[in-house]
Amino acid sequence: MNGESGTVYTETVIYSAPEAFAADVPYQTAIVSLDSGGRVTGRILGGRVVIDDRVAEVEVRDGVPFFRKIA
Amino acid sequence: MRPVAVVGIGKTPFGAFPHRDLRSLAVEGGEKCLKNAHATPSQVEAVFLGNFAGPAFVGQNHLAPYVSTALGIQGVPATRVEAACASSGSAFFHAFNGVASGVYDIVLVAGVEKMTSQPTPRVTEILASAGDCAGEIKAGSTFASLFAMIARRHMYQFGTTREHLAAVAVKNHANGALNPDAHMRKPITMEQAMAGKPIADPLNLYDCSLISDGAAAVLLAPAERAHEFTDKPVRILGIAQASDFVALDQKPDITTFPAVRLASEKAYRMAGVRPTDIQLAELHDCFTIAEIIALEDLGFAPRGEGGPFSLEGHTARTGDKPVNTSGGLKSKGHPVGATGVAQICDLVLQMRCEAGERQVPRHSLGLAQNLGGSGATCVVTILGTI
Numbered sequence: 001m002n003g004e005s006g007t008v009y010t011e012t013v014i015y016s017a018p019e020a021f022a023a024d025v026p027y028q029t030a031i032v033s034l035d036s037g038g039r040v041t042g043r044i045l046g047g048r049v050v051i052d053d054r055v056a057e058v059e060v061r062d063g064v065p066f067f068r069k070i071a
Numbered sequence: 072m073r074p075v076a077v078v079g080i081g082k083t084p085f086g087a088f089p090h091r092d093l094r095s096l097a098v099e100g101g102e103k104c105l106k107n108a109h110a111t112p113s114q115v116e117a118v119f120l121g122n123f124a125g126p127a128f129v130g131q132n133h134l135a136p137y138v139s140t141a142l143g144i145q146g147v148p149a150t151r152v153e154a155a156c157a158s159s160g161s162a163f164f165h166a167f168n169g170v171a172s173g174v175y176d177i178v179l180v181a182g183v184e185k186m187t188s189q190p191t192p193r194v195t196e197i198l199a200s201a202g203d204c205a206g207e208i209k210a211g212s213t214f215a216s217l218f219a220m221i222a223r224r225h226m227y228q229f230g231t232t233r234e235h236l237a238a239v240a241v242k243n244h245a246n247g248a249l250n251p252d253a254h255m256r257k258p259i260t261m262e263q264a265m266a267g268k269p270i271a272d273p274l275n276l277y278d279c280s281l282i283s284d285g286a287a288a289v290l291l292a293p294a295e296r297a298h299e300f301t302d303k304p305v306r307i308l309g310i311a312q313a314s315d316f317v318a319l320d321q322k323p324d325i326t327t328f329p330a331v332r333l334a335s336e337k338a339y340r341m342a343g344v345r346p347t348d349i350q351l352a353e354l355h356d357c358f359t360i361a362e363i364i365a366l367e368d369l370g371f372a373p374r375g376e377g378g379p380f381s382l383e384g385h386t387a388r389t390g391d392k393p394v395n396t397s398g399g400l401k402s403k404g405h406p407v408g409a410t411g412v413a414q415i416c417d418l419v420l421q422m423r424c425e426a427g428e429r430q431v432p433r434h435s436l437g438l439a440q441n442l443g444g445s446g447a448t449c450v451v452t453i454l455g456t457i
Contacts, residue, residue, distance in 0.1 A: 010220040010223045010227075010325065011220065012216045012219035012223060012272050013269075013272045014211060014212075014215075014216045014270075015270055015271065016191075016270045016271065017192070017195065017211065017213060018192055018199055018213060019192045019193065019196060020196070021211045022192060027211060029207075029211055029220070031319065039320040040206070041207040041210045041212060041318070041319070041320045042210055043210055051224070051227045062209065063205075063209060064210045064211075
């Protein structure tokens with residue numbers, strides 16, 4: 001699904017994380033409604049996003065999609 | 072199906088107990104329950120034990136016979152039930168079916184969790200294993216973050232505010248302050264609840280339930296035999312369990328829990344009552360937004376109106392629909408596997424008029440709602456005095 005784009009359905013910024021993600025705090029996760037259909041939970045890189053923002057997938061790490069806001 | 076009654080209740084206090092192990096907590100809850108029902112271990116025909124993550128929290132598996140034999144209950148079927156935070160609600164549902172169908176007469180249902188022996192980041196990780204570990208959890212989600220995303224969407228669609236969330240926390244802390252067995256007996260102000268340390272936006276520390284140790288137990292019997300154990304039996308008028316997706320991103324609409332709607336519709340039909348008839352409720356406030364959505368899914372408040380309904384005081388102890396007079400998971404505490412049965416114990420206390428300072432005047436029809444994960448399991452129980 002490289003190159004997927006979509007719309008932020010919901011999001012949060014996490015301040016209290018499990019050990020595996022402690023170094024990333026604070027970080028933003030979002031559920032993205034993909035243009036190709038369906039929803040996926042991913043991480044947000046760069047500036048914070050809000051509901052209805054347009055985002056594009058910029059990379060996939062260990063199966064997890066990372067999105068960035070489309071200006 | 073024959074009528075079934077709760078004939079005994081027992082609970083440990085909830086809190087952080089560094090010197091108590093899982094089994095001693097479960098045994099204390101079970102012994103208090105048997106004593107409360109004037110029952111002996113040899114009368115118990117089956118044991119159902121709700122526990123979410125004993126193996127991860129304390130390294131012990133095979134928990135049901137581990138606990139039942141320590142209670143002096145020998146030889147009978149002893150079964151552990153796991154359904155995340157709805158583990159003991161589900162155990163209660165299966166125990167009810169066993170008695171209602173006539174397979175058993177006297178059944179002990181217990182729930183237990185020993186959480187505080189692990190540091191908070193490890194607890195967060197163990198709790199997260201109730202989500203979809205191949206998707207949302209791998210992306211860094213925690214349970215607080217899943218409910219934070221639910222809150223965000225609820226705010227976006229219905230105009231729910233931070234103040235609405237805080238009202239739930241303030242109300243549940245006020246109730247818990249009156250509960251001698253609560254983990255956190257501390258009233259909080261709106262200002263405090265609005266300004267807690269951020270956990271996952273828009274949820275702060277005061278929106279999150281507690282990490283607790285504790286156990287609870289109830290004894291079930293056919294209603295026709297209830298008088299052998301108690302002069303204050305409470306009938307299970309309706310009960311249902313329902314399921315849904317584990318992953319939040321698979322749900323078409325995350326501002327409602329279909330499993331809560333399904334389970335409550337069935338339970339209302341079975342009991343022959345409507346949401347307006349319910350006089351008090353123990354709801355699964357793992358996060359403040361969860362109580363708000365439960366109010367809507369159970370039909371207590373119109374869709375999208377759970378926040379204003381809370382802020383207006385309807386759910387206060389003195390309101391027309393008291394919710395979580397025990398303090399709820401927020402203040403009473405949330406030893407995950409014990410919570411479902413603890414909700415039943417707290418309703419029964421009110422219905423027997425034994426709730427002390429937090430006693431409400433109308434207490435003949437109560438509802439308990441126990442939620443697992445981000446809504447993948449729900450058990451709804453309706454209790455009535457005979």
